Amino acid sequence: MKVLHVITGLEAGGAERQLRDLVANHHVTAEVAALTKPGLISQAIQAEGVTVHHLGMTGNRDLRVLGPLWRLVQRGGYDVVHTHLFRAGLYGRLVARLSGVAAIVASEHSIGERHLEGRPITAPVRALARAGERLGHVTVAVSSAAAQRLVRWGVPEQRIEVIANGIDPRAFRFDPAVRETTRSRLTIPPHITVVGGVGRLEPGKRFDVLIEAVAGLPDTVLLLVGDGPERANLVAHARRLGIANRMVLAGQSSQVPALLSAMDVFAAPSQEETFGLAIVEALACGLPVLYSACPALDELPASASPNARRLPSAAEPFRQAVEELIAAGAPRQLPPQAVDHYGIGHHVNRIEALYLRVHEQRSRSKTIAPAWGEQP
The missing domain is CATH 3.40.50.2000 (Glycogen Phosphorylase B;)
Structure with a gap:
């Protein structure tokens, strides 16, 4: 199984460190695409022998990044695209859906009651987040609290998988x-x-x-x-x-x-x-x-x-x-x-089991937790 992780940037934040630990312990073939800001974590991931693609996005509204991301997914032959953080979740799920990737997974690392990744949750942000969620197949909430917040946003419970973060x-x-x-x-x-x-x-x-x-x-x-x-x-x-x-x-x-x-x-x-x-x-x-x-x-x-x-x-x-x-x-x-x-081994095993389940069920029947509006 070949997985592409798409993340907004690779500065030294919690979600970025979590991704570093995940790919360092993966049992699948993995690559990482950073939309912007390669940062310190990029070096650490590459030191583990994992390929990191830097796509050069210059700002949150730089839609030009969709071109290199599209080309990467088209030629990569990925079985799974797994996105991390808001902007990567929006762009990554869109490109993966248009490219026909079998399994599209997104992790919500930083969703609060009033803030998303440190920024106030406005009506446009909520609308974009919900639109992006519809493009994927399953959303990983890193805690029950995060899952409850997603449900209050209107995300169906059957599309949410609670998988806690892990550390080494x-x-x-x-x-x-x-x-x-x-x-x-x-x-x-x-x-x-x-x-x-x-x-x-x-x-x-x-x-x-x-x-x-x-x-x-x-x-x-x-x-x-x-x-x-x-x-x-x-x-x-x-x-x-x-x-x-x-x-x-x-x-x-x-x-x-x-x-x-x-x-x-x-x-x-x-x-x-x-x-x-x-x-x-x-x-x-x-x-x-x-x-x-x-x-x-x-x-x-x-x-x-x-x-x-x-x-x-x-x-x-x-x-x-x-x-x-x-x-x-x-x-x-x-x-x-x-x-x-919260050991990293538990986290990796559950994530990879989710990849396998979603990929097999989507490939077989195209009916696993269908995107909103999608017919089984």
Whole structure:
């Protein structure tokens, strides 16, 4: 079986890292097409021996990308086209449907109640998303929360498959030597407590909450891993509170496991998540975790992640919780049960079983979860 993954870009975000881990563990032949922004993850995927096609889209409305995408799909002989993220889902499903690809799958990595991939959900965005969904055969929701949101958008339940994200726990194992090296590179002294966050720097991630929390915690540094449009505002906010010298912006990085090893507490004040991949990665590194939203943990019993604590998305609760952890020595723990539950092997097996089922049923009868308006 030959699969083409189509993704909007390959910068260092959660969906992009998830795709990297999926193709690195695939048992099928896979290639990747990035509409725009090849980025750090592109290099990591190619290092695994997987072909990455960069299609050169210059903006979200650059329809010229449809030409190279069409030519790629026409000559590729793909059995499955699997799209990731909004723009790739729209363009990739359209081209795959017009090309007669047997199985068209899309993953919804970042759909919230009010935001889609960090942008407000407007009527035109919702209409485009629903139109794109009709062109595929099945949509993968990475959590039950995401599936429920799709149903509220009007997507039939029989067209939705819930398959949780997965991580490679070994990649995120805590390493004291890596911790020391990474802190030295970032010029963070060994005795300083590091509160860390990972994610795109955008308003919805609420990293401003962490800046305000750390402002009330002496001898504490805030380490943020990621980049995005909110970067300048976060720097300005830290300056106003007088802690710019205690905030480290690591930017996009292919070394997330090393940066997690450098942290003492992981904090995620976002009020809305589709899955919460970075939280599971932090748990794999043995970190105590403070969070405001995480469907991945909500769907498991509390005993599966005893070192994770849910808090309101506000500075004072996060400040108090970090203070309590510091007093307790911010102890690292062995990865909890939740980490094994979300192992990458489970994810890959379920995705590939879905490919096979959809491909066989579409090829045999053309009646598997038909696109809206399509006759069996």
